[in-house]
Amino acid sequence: MAERKEPSQRQLRVGQEIRKILATMVDKGEIHNLEGINALVTITDVEVSPDLKYASVYVMTTNGVGLKEALNGLQLAANYLRKQVSARLQLRYSPELFFKVDESFARVDQIEKLLRDPKVQRDLSTQS
Numbered sequence: 001m002a003e004r005k006e007p008s009q010r011q012l013r014v015g016q017e018i019r020k021i022l023a024t025m026v027d028k029g030e031i032h033n034l035e036g037i038n039a040l041v042t043i044t045d046v047e048v049s050p051d052l053k054y055a056s057v058y059v060m061t062t063n064g065v066g067l068k069e070a071l072n073g074l075q076l077a078a079n080y081l082r083k084q085v086s087a088r089l090q091l092r093y094s095p096e097l098f099f100k101v102d103e104s105f106a107r108v109d110q111i112e113k114l115l116r117d118p119k120v121q122r123d124l125s126t127q128s
Contacts (some may be wrong), residue, residue, distance in 0.1 A: 007047065009024040014091070016048040018055055021088050022046070022081060031081070039065040041074075044102040048095060055095040058102035067101060080088030 007015070023043040025031055034041055039061040047056045059074060061067045074081070078097045086094030114120055 005050075008050065011048045011050065014052055014089070014095075015048045015055065017089055018048070018057070018085055018095070018097075019046040021085050022057060025081070025084065030078050031079045034070060034111070037061070037066040037069050037073065039063070039067075039070070041066075041070045046098070051093075052091060053093050055097050057097055057099050058104075059099055060102045066080050067078070071101065084096050099117055 026034065026041050029035070042060045043057060044060050045058040047058075048054070057074070058121060059067070059070060061070050075098075077097070080096055082094050085097070115124075
């Protein structure tokens with residue numbers, strides 16, 4: 001199994017710029033495929049491949065409502081969004097965009113539930 005490398009400063013910078021562009025477009029209602037969704041759509045993170053040709057865009061909606069519809073709408077608009085990103089960033093290649101569910105919030109909730117479990121609380125208090 002290959003060891004996963006930390007992203008370079010350039011990858012992080014490009015990812016943040018793409019996130020800003022897409023988040024601004026969502027906030028301004030410029031993505032028509034999201035119009036029928038009755039939830040706040042948030043672009044939480046963008047991870048760019050080392051060659052800057054691919055970008056995974058992580059998306060979340062309010063309480064997970066309409067998440068599947070939001071992902072479908074964004075993926076349908078991917079070529080349009082790629083052109084918009086390309087027009088606003090000076091890159092050799094415009095990264096192909098792939099939209100994914102941001103599951104980090106669900107993991108945080110799961111960990112918090114585990115920490116509140118009475119058995120875990122008892123174990124933690126005996127170690128102090």
